[in-house]
Amino acid sequence: MSIQVNQIKGDIVELLFNPREEDLRVGENLCLRDPNSGQGLVVQVIEFRTASYPSLLREQLQLVLGAGGAPLLGGEGVSLADVADSLSPRPPAGTLEETLPEAELRNLKVAVAKIRQLIQGPGAAKPTPGLRTGDLGQAYWEQWDGWIPARDVVIERTADAEVFANCVVSAGNPLLLGRTLHGARFEVEGRDLEKVNIITGVKGAGKSHLAKVLLLQLIERGAPCIVFDINREYIHLPPHRLYPGTRKADRRGIIHLEAGGDPSGSSSSGRSLRLGIQQFGLGPLSTMMAKYGLPEVSAMYFENRVARLLEEVEETRQRGQRAPFIGIDQLIQMAEQNEFSAAGDRSTLIVNGAIRSRLEALRNTRLFARNPAEATSLRDYYDLVREGGALVIDISGLGNLARVGFVQAIIETIKEICEEEIASGSYRFPFVFFEEAHMYVNKSSIDYIVTRARHLGVTTFFVTNMIVAMDEVVLRQADNLFLLRLPFDDDVRHVAKSATTDYETMSAFVRRLRGFHALLIGRVTRGYPLIVEIDRLAGINTAGETKYFFRGQEAGGK
Numbered sequence: 001m002s003i004q005v006n007q008i009k010g011d012i013v014e015l016l017f018n019p020r021e022e023d024l025r026v027g028e029n030l031c032l033r034d035p036n037s038g039q040g041l042v043v044q045v046i047e048f049r050t051a052s053y054p055s056l057l058r059e060q061l062q063l064v065l066g067a068g069g070a071p072l073l074g075g076e077g078v079s080l081a082d083v084a085d086s087l088s089p090r091p092p093a094g095t096l097e098e099t100l101p102e103a104e105l106r107n108l109k110v111a112v113a114k115i116r117q118l119i120q121g122p123g124a125a126k127p128t129p130g131l132r133t134g135d136l137g138q139a140y141w142e143q144w145d146g147w148i149p150a151r152d153v154v155i156e157r158t159a160d161a162e163v164f165a166n167c168v169v170s171a172g173n174p175l176l177l178g179r180t181l182h183g184a185r186f187e188v189e190g191r192d193l194e195k196v197n198i199i200t201g202v203k204g205a206g207k208s209h210l211a212k213v214l215l216l217q218l219i220e221r222g223a224p225c226i227v228f229d230i231n232r233e234y235i236h237l238p239p240h241r242l243y244p245g246t247r248k249a250d251r252r253g254i255i256h257l258e259a260g261g262d263p264s265g266s267s268s269s270g271r272s273l274r275l276g277i278q279q280f281g282l283g284p285l286s287t288m289m290a291k292y293g294l295p296e297v298s299a300m301y302f303e304n305r306v307a308r309l310l311e312e313v314e315e316t317r318q319r320g321q322r323a324p325f326i327g328i329d330q331l332i333q334m335a336e337q338n339e340f341s342a343a344g345d346r347s348t349l350i351v352n353g354a355i356r357s358r359l360e361a362l363r364n365t366r367l368f369a370r371n372p373a374e375a376t377s378l379r380d381y382y383d384l385v386r387e388g389g390a391l392v393i394d395i396s397g398l399g400n401l402a403r404v405g406f407v408q409a410i411i412e413t414i415k416e417i418c419e420e421e422i423a424s425g426s427y428r429f430p431f432v433f434f435e436e437a438h439m440y441v442n443k444s445s446i447d448y449i450v451t452r453a454r455h456l457g458v459t460t461f462f463v464t465n466m467i468v469a470m471d472e473v474v475l476r477q478a479d480n481l482f483l484l485r486l487p488f489d490d491d492v493r494h495v496a497k498s499a500t501t502d503y504e505t506m507s508a509f510v511r512r513l514r515g516f517h518a519l520l521i522g523r524v525t526r527g528y529p530l531i532v533e534i535d536r537l538a539g540i541n542t543a544g545e546t547k548y549f550f551r552g553q554e555a556g557g558k
C-alpha cells in the first residue's frame, strides 16, 4: 500500500498517501505493523490535508516568479530561484517523493490519524473474554503504551474482521445496524445496548431513522419496546399481528396507542389510550394540578384526600371485592361535595373550588377514562409485546401540559412493570424510546430513570437534536452514544462531556459524517469510536406524517 509515515508527534501520526491509489476516509482504521516483530499500532484517520514538501514549494515559487527568476528585494545577488533551490534538498531514497513523478507528487495528501491501540501479534496475549480475537486468530489490541514503530512499517487498512474481533463483544444477540465504511455488515451485541443510550445529531440527520433501525432489530430479537412518539413517525412501521383468538404474535411489530384518542376508535388508526385515576397515579396527577396553578395549600388537601381514597380502593381490591372505578368525574363530584377540605369555614369553599376548576381543566385533556370500559391497561398491552414487539404511544394529540403529566404517569407504570418483572424473576424489561425527550419529560424524571436504570432493568434511548438540553449527569451515565452529523461546536463540546472519547476525535468525526452515517461509541464498541452507515430499511414504511401546505407535483399539485 502506498502510504508512508510522514511524522509522529504525540498521539498523532501524519501519513502521506496518493488518493488516486488509496481512497482513505475519515474514521478509517489503519495498522502500522513492524514487519519483524508483528507489533504495531492501530490508528484512525481524523482529517486530511494537502501535502507540502520541498519540491512543491520550489515549483510554486517558480510559478510565482515566472521563467526568469527575479532578484529578491534589494537585488543583492540572491534570487527566489536560489531560495527555492536551497529549500528543496534531494528527497530521501525510497520515499514517495523520490519515487513518484512530479505530476503525481502534486496530488499527494496527508492523512492525520490518531493512535488508538497497540497491536500484539496473533496469540501474543490472552484476549478479554467474549472477544472474538482468539477464535479468528486475529491480532489482539490493547491500550497504547507510547510505543512507536520505526519508519519502515507496513501500513495496511485494518480488516473489518479485526476491528469487530477487538471492539464488538458477542454474547449471541446481534443487532444489525448497517454497514461499515467498507460495506461489511455491522452488528452490535444487544446486551451492550442495555441501560442508557443517547441518539443525537442535527435536524434531519437521521436520528429517528436510526432509532427505528434499533427498534426493529430489538423487536426481532424478542425485546419488548415502548416508544413515545411525538410526531406520529413510528405509527406506520409494520403492525404487530396476533394469531386469531390468541395473544401470541404471528408477526412481531408495533401496536399504535393514541394517548387521549377517541375510545370509539372511529377517528384514528390507533387504539385509544386513556387512564383511570388509579392507573394515572397520585404523583403525576399532583404534578398536573400544580402545572394548572393549584395553590400549595389546596394541593396538600387534594393529595391527602386522594391518597386516602386510593388506599381504600386498594384495600377493597385486596379483600377480593370489586373496587369502584375512579375517574375525573368522581373527583369533581367530591369537590362539589366539599370532600377535600371539610373544615366548614370559608376556606372550605375556596379549596374545593380551586381543586374543582383544575379537575375540569384536566377533564378536557381527554387523558382520563370516563368509565371502566374506556380505561386502558398498559400492562395488558405490554403482555402482548413481552416476547417482542413495540407499543408506540402517540402523544402528538396532547397539549404541552397534558403531555408532561401523561408521560410521567406512563413512566410510573413502566417502573411498576420492571418491579413486577424482577419479582417474578422473568426479567422481560422494556426498551423505552423517548423522541424529543426534552419537550415532555422533566429533568427530574430523566434523572430518575437514568440513575435507577441499572436497578430497574429498563433500557432507554433518548433521541434529541437539543443535546445541550440534556444534563451532564445523564451524558456521563450514558452507556452508548449514537452521533449523527453535528456541525455546531457548542453541541460537540457538550456531548464530549460524556467522556467516552476525547473532544478532538468527536469533533473531527461528527462534523464530517456523511449523510446517514453515525459515529458509535460506548459499550457496544468497547469505547472505540466506529463509524457505521445506517441501514436504509428498504421495503419498510418509515415515513412520518408531516403535513404540508404546498403540494408537490408528485401529489398532483400545480
Ligand SMILES: Nc1ncnc2c1ncn2[C@@H]1O[C@H](COP(=O)(O)OP(=O)(O)OP(=O)(O)O)[C@@H](O)[C@H]1O
Binding pocket: 201, 202, 203, 204, 205, 206, 207, 208, 209, 210, 465, 516, 533, 534, 535, 536, 537, 542
Ligand atoms: N440510513 C438512512 N437511509 C435512508 N434514509 C434515511 C436514513 N436516515 C435517514 N433517512 C431519511 O432522511 C430523512 C430524515 O431522517 P430522520 O427523520 O430520521 O432525521 P431526524 O434527525 O430524526 O430529523 P428531526 O431532527 O427533524 O427529527 C427521513 O426522510 C429519513 O427517511
Ligand SMILES: [Mg+2]
Binding pocket: 207, 208, 209
Ligand atoms: Mg426525528
